[in-house]
Amino acid sequence: MNSTYADSVMSTVTSRNPAEPEYIQAVREVVETLDPVIKKRPEIGRLKILERIVEPERQIIFRVPWLDDKGEVQVNRGYRVEFNSALGPYKGGLRLHPSVNLGIIKFLGFEQIFKNALTTTPIGGGKGGSDFDPKGKSDMEVMRFCQSFMSELFRHIGPDTDVPAGDIGVGAREIGFLFGQYKKLTNTFTGVLTGKGLLYGGSLARTEATGYGLVYFTTRMLRDRNTDWKGKKVVISGSGNVAIYATEKVQSLGGTVIALSDSNGYILDEEGIDLAAVKRIKEVERGRIKEYLGVRPKAVYSDGWEGIWTVPCDVALPCATQNELDGASAEILVKNGCIAVAEGANMPSTPEAVECFKSSGVSFGPAKAANAGGVATSALEMAQNSMRLSWTFQEVDARLHGIMDGIYDQCRNAAAQYGMDGDLVAGANIAGFLRVAEAMLAQGLI
Incomplete structure (x- = not known):
């Protein structure tokens, strides 16, 4: 980005938000991709849309x-x-x-x-x-x-x-x-909260939505590489809602999830994760992932969740927490033959990891696009609440699938339009930013 403009925005963000490294990191990741937008649409810079958004x-x-x-x-x-x-x-x-x-x-x-x-x-x-x-x-x-x-x-x-x-x-x-x-x-x-129980205004498929949406998005990434999930070995960090339902959808599409983790360590099951066991341990008993060995004694447990990224795989889906996958881990994944990484958690890859994936030709799906399925289905829950209706699981899932395909197309098309073909990070930032910027321009100085 134009260094003077980018430096000015980041200087303000840094001075106003001291000791907030995650926030500064998130802003920088967006700001650094918007140079072609500002050049093409100078009114966005002149009216300080970005400066307003970061506040x-x-x-x-x-x-x-x-x-x-x-x-x-x-x-x-x-x-x-x-x-x-x-x-x-x-x-x-x-x-x-x-x-x-x-x-x-x-x-x-x-x-x-x-x-x-x-x-x-x-x-x-x-x-x-x-x-x-x-x-x-x-x-x-x-x-x-x-x-x-x-x-x-x-x-x-x-x-x-x-x-x-x-x-x-x-x-x-x-x-x-x-x-x-x-x-x-x-x-x-009223529909003031989403993710509610089905008996009091919740939506079918909301529980599964973030994990399913992540896999729908990754499916498009694989399709652009002329392949699919069949026969793929998949490593997924975390063992909460997103990881569990990403595992479920990957398995249904022919992939084999071989590793999951929690904050204490990770399990490796080369035969494929027994998802029913994980659901019972995590969703019912609220236990630790290590307890999986009681069900599948041939599986391996290792202390320290970071080691999960040393497991050779075709696809990696970080679904635990921010900055869990660093540059060194990214290099190991690349060396072990990983071809696609999509973020199920919010900003789980450090900037060094993202750069490693992009420079190595690994398909990379950023969180703001790849894990948008949960909030998309929350919006569908809001719509159902407003209409006092309840759609079927199949209806909601079909809408979710369509939304995730639409998000992928937006990212790919925006990247191509602004000279960064194939860069889904830049594409997601530009496409999302432009929708917000257009609305702000229309509404005046607010």
């Missing part, structure tokens, strides 16, 4: 006091960053994890702006969460935390204002507690 519309920080099972008071910090509403109400998940801080939430919210734009549904970008850790907590402790969290958050959200969803640490249990408290406080039954 959140609203940042909310609040305390969350709650009682543990011993009757002792605990205090956590809650966040909601409402980043950009040019395309529609703020939309983005809530993350509950000890690592959560304002910088993490801002990086996630910034990515969400463009991810949501790529879905072509009318939703803006936002994100929220808390440094509360649901692991090891009883259902009653989680409920008390969620009720306290929502007792502040409810005044800032609404079905036409800001519609949160789940993320790391926020599944069906947490969404249920949050929704119940919102309903009690407002005396309304």
Whole structure:
């Protein structure tokens, strides 16, 4: 990008957001790809659209006091960053994890702006969460935390204002507690949260959507290499919702997932992961991935999740957390013959890893495009709530598949139009940015 303009934007972002490396990284990754857009559309630079986008519309920080099972008071910090509403109400998940801080939430919210734009549904970008850790907590402790969290958050959200969803640490249990408290406080039954249970406004296929969408997107990447999933060995990091349902879809398409991980280590099962066992361990028992050995004793478990990227594979799908796949790991994947990498988590690959994949000819699908299936289906849930309807699993899945194909086409076409043919990172950034920029230009100085 024009160095003077890029340096000016990044200087402002860095000075206003000190000690927030993930957010600065996310902004830089977008800014560095927009040079041809600014050159072709000088009014975007003149009216400082990018400078406005990198500044959140609203940042909310609040305390969350709650009682543990011993009757002792605990205090956590809650966040909601409402980043950009040019395309529609703020939309983005809530993350509950000890690592959560304002910088993490801002990086996630910034990515969400463009991810949501790529879905072509009318939703803006936002994100929220808390440094509360649901692991090891009883259902009653989680409920008390969620009720306290929502007792502040409810005044800032609404079905036409800001519609949160789940993320790391926020599944069906947490969404249920949050929704119940919102309903009690407002005396309304609205689609203010997505990822709800099917009995109270949820959508079929929402649980599977991010993982399925990731595989639909990767399928297009493989097709452009004149191949498909049949016979492919696949490594997927994580063992939560995204990893589980990516595994399910890969298996249905003929691929063999041979490795999964959690924060303690990873399992390797050369015969193919027994998904039913993983679902029971993770979704029912809330256990550790090491317990898989009790079902498949021939599998291998290794401490340290980082080692999963040393497993030879054809396709790698990082689905755990940000910056989990670094440059050294990327080099190992390339050396071992990996031909495609698509991001199921948010920004799981470091800049060095991304550069390694691109320079080595590995097909690379960035998170804001490849993992947009979850929020796309959340938008479909919002539509069903508004119409008081419930579509079938097949209807939602077909819409999801169409949206992911559309996202892939947008990325590929934008990259080609701006002289970066085949670069899906640049294509995703440009296509998402232009949708938001056009809306902001139309709405005036806001």
